[in-house]
Amino acid sequence: MYTVGKSKQVDEQITGLPAEALPAFHEVTVFLQVAPWNGNPFLGERPDAPMRTQTFGDGGSGLITYLIVEYRRLVEIIQVAWYG
Template sequence: MYVVELDPVARDQADALPAEAINPFLELRALLELHPLSGLPLHPDNPKANMLTHDFGESGMATYFVVEHLRRVYIVRLDWLG
């Protein structure tokens, strides 16, 4: 299991998510605890990079990186288009 942490900016973005985004975001956090590499590379030309993105809900995207040897996921940005 991995520990999921939020950067201070991402924490502010999480606090500002609309009500319909809360459950999908919590589901994403739970998924990342078990399968952090399930996202897509932030830069497709570097598929083995540890900076990833993952959609959540109908309009959300999280950008995060994985620190494998510490078993940590660090979310740096959340976007919600809605």
């Protein structure tokens, strides 16, 4: 199990999500606790890099960018974006 961390800036981005996005966002944070390496590589040419992304919401309207710090079993959310 991984711990999910986030900054004040990310907290503000989460607060700005529309109400319909919140259940899907919660779902993806559970995913990050259990299987963060299953996210998509941030850079396609570096598929094993710890910087990853994961979409959420209907049709992938949301995107989380995060960094896995394996030795600490930590997933640090870098950015949350909503395009819906």
